[in-house]
Amino acid sequence: GAGVSQTPSNKVTEKGKYxxxxxxxxxxxxxxxxxxxxxxxxxxxxxxxxxxxxxxDSGLPNDRFFAVRPEGSVSTLKIQRTERGDSAVYLxxxxxxxxxxxxxxxxxxxxxx
Amino acid sequence: xxxxxQSPQSLIILEGKNCTLQCNYTVSPFSNLxxxxxxxxxxxxxxxxxxFSENTKSNGRYxxxxxxxxxxxxxxxxxxxxxxxxxxxxxxxxxxxxxxxxLTFGGGTRVxxxx
Numbered sequence: 077g078a079g080v081s082q083t084p085s086n087k088v089t090e091k092g093k094y095x096x097x098x099x100x101x102x103x104x105x106x107x108x109x110x111x112x113x114x115x116x117x118x119x120x121x122x123x124x125x126x127x128x129x130x131x132x133d134s135g136l137p138n139d140r141f142f143a144v145r146p147e148g149s150v151s152t153l154k155i156q157r158t159e160r161g162d163s164a165v166y167l168x169x170x171x172x173x174x175x176x177x178x179x180x181x182x183x184x185x186x187x188x189x
Numbered sequence: 190x191x192x193x194x195q196s197p198q199s200l201i202i203l204e205g206k207n208c209t210l211q212c213n214y215t216v217s218p219f220s221n222l223x224x225x226x227x228x229x230x231x232x233x234x235x236x237x238x239x240x241f242s243e244n245t246k247s248n249g250r251y252x253x254x255x256x257x258x259x260x261x262x263x264x265x266x267x268x269x270x271x272x273x274x275x276x277x278x279x280x281x282x283x284x285x286x287x288x289x290x291x292l293t294f295g296g297g298t299r300v301x302x303x304x
Binding site: 080116 | 193220223230231232233234235238278280291292293294295296297299
């Protein structure tokens with residue numbers, strides 16, 4: 077596709093449930109980033125992939141959060157036992173290489189009730 | 190801890206007027222500084238990018254400045270238009286070697302342009 081796409085655009089789930097958020101990066105981009113943006117704040121770094129491997133996962137808040145990128149393209153952010161504090165917009169970005177400009181997707185708005 | 194602070198948090202301006210947004214950062218080692226525009230419900234879109242040696246960069250009616258000594262940047266919007274209503278986010282990149290270009294985001298300035 078022409079840009080980074082994310083699905084679903086909106087997700088409402090109950091506290092304690094498991095959710096998966098998907099990111100399709102720009103074709104050919106080797107680097108992929110996940111960010112979380114709370115209302116009225118700037119995005120916060122979660123995890124960065126170079127190819128299939130997570131090169132930096134220091135931003136993941138706890139072990140309920142996990143992300144994969146098995147084939148070096150599409151990535152899935154997984155959140156177990158969701159809590160109301162997980163409610164936010166989850167942004168994905170990709171770049172051609174490690175130092176390249178990051179292009180952002182529209183985000184997935186997660187609401188935990 | 191790497192931080193990026195922006196001011197003001199929000200502002201309202203009349204269409205056609207100019208405005209300036211401020212950004213202070215304490216990111217090290219510095220790689221580059223970007224200003225992003227984020228429309229409601231959309232992902233951020235890059236407006237300008239500046240490295241250590243650049244002190245000004247323009248993109249149409251947007252002009253960014255960088256003072257690497259004082260670690261300050263500004264974004265000037267000239268002759269504002271209704272479509273300029275958005276959040277403007279200052280983003281500083283730290284060199285992190287093999288771990289990629291880790292970005293530190295400011296909280297953004299929400300600009301509302303009124304007719």
